[in-house]
Amino acid sequence: MSSQIDHLLSESRRFAPPAQFAADAVATADLYAQAAADDTGFWAAQARELHWHTPFTQVLDWSNPPFASWFADGELNVAYNCLDRHVEAGNGERVALLWEGEPGDSRHVTYAELTDEVKRLANVLQDLGIGEGDRVAIYMPMIPEAIAAMLAVARLGAIHSVIFGGFSADSLRSRIDDAGAKLVITADGGYRKGKVSALKPAVDMALSDRNGSGVQESVEHVLVVRRGGNDVEWTEGRDIWWHDVVPQASAEHEARAFPAETPLFILYTSGTTGKPKGIMHTSGGYLTQAAFSNRVVHDLHPETDVYWCTADIGWITGHSYVTYGPLANGATQVLYEGTPDTPHPGRWWEIVQKYGVTILYTAPTAIRSFMKLGRAIPEQYDLSSLRLLGSVGEPINPEAWMWYRKVIGGKVAPIVDTWWQTETGAIMISALPGVTETKPGSAQVPLPGVAVEVVDDDGVHVGNGNGGLLVITRPWPSMLRGIWGDPERYKETYWDKFAAQGYYFAGDGARLDEDGDVWLLGRVDDVMNVSGHRLSTTEIESALVANEAVAEAAVVGASDETTGQAVAAFVIIKQSYLAAHSPDGLAQSLRAWVGEQIGPIARPRDVYIVEELPKTRSGKIMRRLLRDVAEGREVGDTTTLADTAVMSVISAQVR
Numbered sequence: 001m002s003s004q005i006d007h008l009l010s011e012s013r014r015f016a017p018p019a020q021f022a023a024d025a026v027a028t029a030d031l032y033a034q035a036a037a038d039d040t041g042f043w044a045a046q047a048r049e050l051h052w053h054t055p056f057t058q059v060l061d062w063s064n065p066p067f068a069s070w071f072a073d074g075e076l077n078v079a080y081n082c083l084d085r086h087v088e089a090g091n092g093e094r095v096a097l098l099w100e101g102e103p104g105d106s107r108h109v110t111y112a113e114l115t116d117e118v119k120r121l122a123n124v125l126q127d128l129g130i131g132e133g134d135r136v137a138i139y140m141p142m143i144p145e146a147i148a149a150m151l152a153v154a155r156l157g158a159i160h161s162v163i164f165g166g167f168s169a170d171s172l173r174s175r176i177d178d179a180g181a182k183l184v185i186t187a188d189g190g191y192r193k194g195k196v197s198a199l200k201p202a203v204d205m206a207l208s209d210r211n212g213s214g215v216q217e218s219v220e221h222v223l224v225v226r227r228g229g230n231d232v233e234w235t236e237g238r239d240i241w242w243h244d245v246v247p248q249a250s251a252e253h254e255a256r257a258f259p260a261e262t263p264l265f266i267l268y269t270s271g272t273t274g275k276p277k278g279i280m281h282t283s284g285g286y287l288t289q290a291a292f293s294n295r296v297v298h299d300l301h302p303e304t305d306v307y308w309c310t311a312d313i314g315w316i317t318g319h320s321y322v323t324y325g326p327l328a329n330g331a332t333q334v335l336y337e338g339t340p341d342t343p344h345p346g347r348w349w350e351i352v353q354k355y356g357v358t359i360l361y362t363a364p365t366a367i368r369s370f371m372k373l374g375r376a377i378p379e380q381y382d383l384s385s386l387r388l389l390g391s392v393g394e395p396i397n398p399e400a401w402m403w404y405r406k407v408i409g410g411k412v413a414p415i416v417d418t419w420w421q422t423e424t425g426a427i428m429i430s431a432l433p434g435v436t437e438t439k440p441g442s443a444q445v446p447l448p449g450v451a452v453e454v455v456d457d458d459g460v461h462v463g464n465g466n467g468g469l470l471v472i473t474r475p476w477p478s479m480l481r482g483i484w485g486d487p488e489r490y491k492e493t494y495w496d497k498f499a500a501q502g503y504y505f506a507g508d509g510a511r512l513d514e515d516g517d518v519w520l521l522g523r524v525d526d527v528m529n530v531s532g533h534r535l536s537t538t539e540i541e542s543a544l545v546a547n548e549a550v551a552e553a554a555v556v557g558a559s560d561e562t563t564g565q566a567v568a569a570f571v572i573i574k575q576s577y578l579a580a581h582s583p584d585g586l587a588q589s590l591r592a593w594v595g596e597q598i599g600p601i602a603r604p605r606d607v608y609i610v611e612e613l614p615k616t617r618s619g620k621i622m623r624r625l626l627r628d629v630a631e632g633r634e635v636g637d638t639t640t641l642a643d644t645a646v647m648s649v650i651s652a653q654v655r
């Protein structure tokens, strides 16, 4: 690992932005100086780019750390900022969404049309009893109605919880329960990989009395968009078709002003324990930083750019850089429903060509899978419209970075490698295109107004040339305001480790190179990153152990050429099952089981059936040793194991 890092850190290639790009860039070098002189004043100026029904006079209140409030006496409406104000400014005819369905159907939705739809929907939601502070679960494919749903909830001062469409009924239920959602907005199904993938049945199952766990109680209604055309069951009185109520509703709806700290959404993310954390974000600070970062990092010129962020709205990237940032800025963006390789492997590049996409923001895992397929596929399309490329979700290796630049970016487009988290709400570390010389593999520098450090275990700054833990040393507007229903866990997870210094602990390892640029080294806890999606080892272990054949399980993230990390599971099978089933059959059925329990994304790449697991004397599983095995390496130091022979047994079994 360390020789690999040294190799990375000796990366000496630098890429200056093209002169014309720099001349026209949204970001300027003096942003750094302004923010350094007065960071709260800097954020206040960014916040004033939004429309405030009641202007704020307070900026940051950090008198009760780690609970921050920003712009607290100001009032705004998030949906008004994303919609009505663009229409009122005369930009109603500008296209907001260039939507492309997977089968090839398409729709263009202007700002005026989207505003109209959101107003109607807001009236419908209000009639269903949704108001300030109520929670609404959204479980939808990537269709314009999904964006409208988020904005209509926000318009009412209610709180959305978007649940990724790939999650199972169980995951859906636990998230609905934790938030106490009153309403679920879903679709019959959406297109994925060439066929309709049903969504409504998962909602039905989540709300039914399965396993004797009782009928789900908080949900009163399910609002269903027809998209897939698949057959669905119907619960009279509870279920409502969108097309039966939304088009008929009034398009008059006044956006009320809400205090800046009104909760906007909860988004569940994996933690180190099995139970997902409901990360909570509020309105004014979040929208300020999402919009600002989207402008300067993506060099967004809303009048001329065609922007495309490929993330699903089920992830934070979809919240900040599909829904809120771009719409607050009045951008025109592509929204694509399906998978990158359906119906053919050039699908994305066909979309770039069709719409003349100028800014593309995607994940390293996607870039690596295109790399594997070869440059001949993108080379069949005209990608010359692309002028800026972005990367998010995991470290991008220099090889993939260079391929992205050459093959997709025509050897000229700057690449921004953006580090941030569900918790940070917005991009925290990235080059500013047009200002920063970029460096393949490094996320580089904190954004203006953002303060990060790399520290050792005692919170002491390590200095250039050294590695340690990434921390954020000053509060920022889009920081999470807590974990839904669990303020103690919020403190414990993010603030206790460096309580003396008052630093936010991100959970990532990092190094500073000789120039002081930041290189991210991955999670230091038991969270995996598979294709840019965070998965907790513990959550998958719990799912495995819940299978009747399994005695014990340990899960690790093993490096994978395409997905960054892949799930590798080591399981001990109960004797009775071992006798009656083949190991291959067991491994297959456990992979499927995890897929059903959590979702296909969590399905292990490898399931190794073993007799024992490596444990320390205190009973902690040493996952680092299992990672060595899963990555085909020489097994490391085993001296702290209770039984030092166990690793040779495991290695022999795995081979």
Ligand code: 6R9
Pocket (backbone or CB within 6 Å): 269, 315, 316, 317, 391, 392, 393, 394, 395, 396, 417, 418, 419, 420, 421, 422, 423, 443, 506, 507, 508, 520, 521, 522, 523, 529, 532, 533, 534
């Ligand atoms: C936005 C998002 C957060 C974790 C984060 C880190 C990893 C994200 C990265 C990156 C290296 C980057 N991560 N961006 N690592 N370079 N540019 O992905 O949020 O799903 O909460 O994941 O992803 O490990 O801590 P989230």
